[in-house]
Amino acid sequence: MISEATVRHLDRRLAGIQRDSRLPSVVAGIVRDGGLVWSRAIGTLDGRAGGEPADLDTQYRMGSITKTFVAVAVMRLRDAGRLDLEDRLEEHVPGSRLGGATVAQLLSHAAGVQAETNGPWWERTPGGTWEELAASPVVQRFRAGRRFHYTNVGYAALGELLARTHGASWFDVVRRDLLEPLGMTRTTARPSGKAAPGWAVHPFADVLLPEPEHDAGAMGPAGQLWTTVEDLATWAVFAGGDTGDVLAADTLAEMLEPHVVGDSPGQPWTVAHGLGWQVWNIEGRRLAGHGGSMPGFLAGLRVDLETGDGLVASTNSTAGPFGPQVGTLLTDFVEREPKPPEPWHAAGDPGLLELLGLWHWGPTVTMAKAVGDHLVLGEPGEGRGARFERVGPDEWRGLDGYHTGEPLRVVRRADGTVSHLDLQSFRFTRTPYDPEADVPGGVDEVGWS
Template identity: 50%
Template sequence: MTTPHQEELLPGTRRALLHRIAVAQSEGRAPSLVAAVVRGGKTVWTGARTSVEGHAPDEHVQYRIGSITKTFTAVLVLRLRDEGALDLADPLEKHLPGTGVGDATVAELLSHSGGLAAETPGPWWERTPGSLRPGLADVLGERPLVHPAGRRFHYSNPGYALLGALVEKLRGAPWEEVLRREVLVPLGLRRTTVRAEAPHAGGWAVHPWADVMLPEPLEDLGVMAPAGQLWSTAADLARFAAFLVEGDERVLSAESLREMRTPAAPVEAADVASGYAYCLGMEIRHQHGRSLVGHTGSLPGFLACLTIGVTDDVSAVVLANCTSGPAPFTVAADLVRIVAEAEPRIPAPWRPLREADPATLELVGQWYWGTSAFALRLPADGLVSLEPLSGNGRRSRFRPGADGTWVGLEGYYAGELLKPVRRSDGSLSHLDLGSFVFTRRPYDETAPVPGGVDPAGWRGIG
């Protein structure tokens, strides 16, 4: 069993983390910077650096988190989906008519593939009062669409204003109230608020060529709030990161959160090269050979990042109160790397299944798709996994479905049915996976292989 002492980070790891944020704050010329690291669902380290009098931060001081707000909004939308109030494939017009962009689906808005413009018309919305944009028409403008819906990934802040309005319409209450009631209170995020509550950091612009600062305005974003309004703390975002991995049945299931972490937008060529992909309110980036999922955020005067190394079970939060300077994702990715490399995750003990269905046990073992060898395994989580023995080829996990079938969870076979097919005497003949026939022997002549099997059988050259 893990003791509280074992959950703590080693002194050398803590010093490396402190050194990394100290370099970021110094070289990035940030008035202040705070960070937190989560491992195993618990906050195991927090740190802060400042050089400005009156800016002594800790993990309980609020910073503006910008577009990390979008992840909170996405959680509200997925809750509506899970309750049956909407389908992600629904066009916006079905629930929120009259916007002029109603052909975009809920999923496309969540994944920034609805074709909407990146920003609002008129003055810079992040630095001017939300009262200048009292309604959705003011957010969308005369040219709200710049691409065909579903065709490409194009980050859109107005798209999340629409999602916030969708939440309000279906819940019959303001977005702020719904968020507090359905997410913030159940998760205990008491220091995550729509408006700043003391103690909070001030937002600053640091001159690019001189070590002087200028205060940034702190505006209420109005109808754009669901895209970037929230204030939070390193401690609260650390708890939120743990939730995004583990789930909480009072808010959103682990299965729905896995869906949120799955790429959902068309990927541009430049994104393929960088390893970037957008999911449903979350983004995936690659750094140090790791796949990291979360969200970055910025508003004038503030920078933020929450990122999760799911494989390593390490998450990091970085908050700074400057318009530009330190790169929050790079710093957060380094914090994940430091912990993951210095103190690698200790695997949970292997445990056998409590019980196994004999019909499922009959399926495991080696199978062939044509001449390609695959293994079907039954691990302790109760899912079955199909993977190529050569290391190359399609792989997926499958959950039990109805009538002895299995449903694909990822990759090429996501959503596809794996069906065990039996002969008239009840013996197992083959597996049917989306019309592909898997047999116990390569091109088994006793199975209905499409195209048939040459009756002369296998032969050499002669």
Template identity: 50%
Template sequence: MTTSQGELLPATRRALLHRIAVAQAEGRAPSLVAAVVRDGTTVWTGARTSVDGHAPDENVQYRIGSITKIFTAVLVLRLRDEGALDLGDPLEKHLPGTGVGEATVAELLAHTGGLAAETPGPWWERSPGSLRPELADVLGERPLLTPPGRRFHYSNPGYAMLGALVEKLRGAPWEDVLRREVLEPLGLHRTSTRPQAPHAGGWAVHPWADVMLPEPTEDLGRMAPAGQLWSTTGDLARFAVFLVNGDERVLSAESLREMRTPAAPHEAADVASGYAYCLGMEIRRRNGRSLVGHTGSLPGFLACLMISVEDDVAAIALANSTSGPLLFSVVADLVRIVAEAEPRIPAPWKPLGEADPSLLELTGQWYWGTHAFALRLTADGLVSLGPLAPAGRRSRFRPNGDGTWTGLEGYYADELLKAVRRPDGSVSHLDLGSFVFTRQPYEEGAPVPGGVDPEGWRGIS
């Protein structure tokens, strides 16, 4: 018996339901709702207990906290792609007078701008945004804890600065820009800055008794770009598909790949745990796979969206409790259950329609020093260069249209690969960021840096 890619087997569906049922019961969440996306389609949704007297579904809103930061980062990358700013620009260039203007846009996106984690004054998540009407109220008297670029330090005020940057360059409120440029084009009609029925209420569950207390729902004001949004599993499932595939009306797949690339220096603890921060997204290691997305929390709510790009599986979980279920663990397990129980079926291999003879000539074995590499031409129009040994530096390269290629990942990301030809047109060697690859190890007559001993290879008597 076989199933289509859009269906899950009954055993898989039961395992997913069991996982969220355990999380809701042991975490004592008033309600928990989840969804799984595979191959660009929502293939499973599940919920436990009720909201307004019925089981929550994919259209019930929950507050998503810091998942909002991904949306803000998308707006910033849109400005970059349009040429309105550069990620290396200091904030002062576009938004003068903040007191943190030496931090660059990229550093703010990656939480390496040196800003404090939270705002001064009352707990901003449980107090009205009207208490912080100006950016100075968000930053306080000591906005920089360390020099920008020195280390990763998660900063909610940093994203308030990015929201203000969007407002300055667009000449409109962050909320309006977000709705016009992201939510409406992607069809995220149930994502909003304020709750829209049906929505869950936020609750605090007593740590030592099975009783609850309602949490206040505050408008975060200037801090909105860091955590204001409400959304649903249905909308976040569509958003997860966008974060992998892109949408030219909003942001290209290439820019989203950049957003998913680590951009912050690793702390020792982060290396041990497999954690890294990118441009508005987190990468976490769990169950032997990399998951990219974001967690979120505000008083009364927990949220998590994570994607395994390699497995093409994403999962979302939302709960209406201040603490309780560890939603990252839940989401990581939902991805694992699907990826392991029903592994991704690869697309059929298909040959190239037509191969450029000059490119075909470059395929095969090459040597960097004595290290053996293979260059391959693939049906997707890319070339790959990787060691014949199990480990080593490898990358795919996209053509630039001028006989050169640019690396897409790993050590060779953004490096230039080119074939260097002799005056007669024959290929002398490959040049990859000054590394010389030859057809034979230390090939005689090739421009190998340091030269080749004229006596050649020899044994030792």
């Protein structure tokens, strides 16, 4: 639930954004605990007083948020064993100058592929086929893997990969495998039902210019999709971890890891790109999602990966300070409606008690404790502190920082009691350099002196 005071505040805030940014119409929603807890539509579809009002079932073009759907469809192929992320594009889509780039590099914008097409402004003109786009020719601007370079063309290539692998258009794949299972019936490739027209607002006068809308053809996977605030909220819930039967939770987590840093000279690193998703690090909070823009439209989706709280928003205007302004809606919501802490319950495993307490890596003191099902050494996020998950009898695997994916083994004496912990060959002993614990390199016979 959300308080009436917070509802009134968010309503006023969104109305102010619509007025101050001179947006014909704007819709926004806040997601918590698996669904919309607040949503509102402000303005009219034609931007004029007395025009048809926008509502929660109005479609807006989501622009580059489309890329997240394409990326999830590609990762489903990987999980099904039909491709590997290290495969070269040439193995699946032969005949272009982009063939040396890997699937992973294309997903994370690390392939060095040119940003835009060579022909006319593709977002405002009808699109052609992949063969025409590849023959134009599209190329790599940088060595693959060297740096982050955002590329719409790279996602055209991934859309073609989907089409050739499935024997169906990229959108048919997305509709069948993602939209229909998630109940996103108002997300389409072209405007359907009640849909907002796209407008350019004059920078110096309160007048409007219609923006064209076309089928982008081969470039469609870069920004074609239309959606409503309610459907986009469903996708935000998905990004927050509720993937259902559509995608394995571990695969989504892999996609949301920062793979390539978005480096702007002179600026701190606050944004990175995962496999199809943008990832932000804002004052210690990790958020994921994507922005979108097409002529006549702006859109945004952000989810706090720790809490699952998220924001979705769309407008039918080409330009404006949309992202930063609507971002305040989520900030205000979290400040006014803090998520209550989960109650504590005794649910620990007594079998872990023999592993807990003080351990020593050489002379360094480390505390081991049990948190839920995890064994925790030190403080995750500080130094080499990490959580470990059990993978077998006396076998654990690291989940954080330096020890992510690395093995921890409990070594026992002949009588079954715990002798020491072996973490990537490092010995953790109950006393510093315990001579009875098989410390590599041995322990001086004289001992401490």
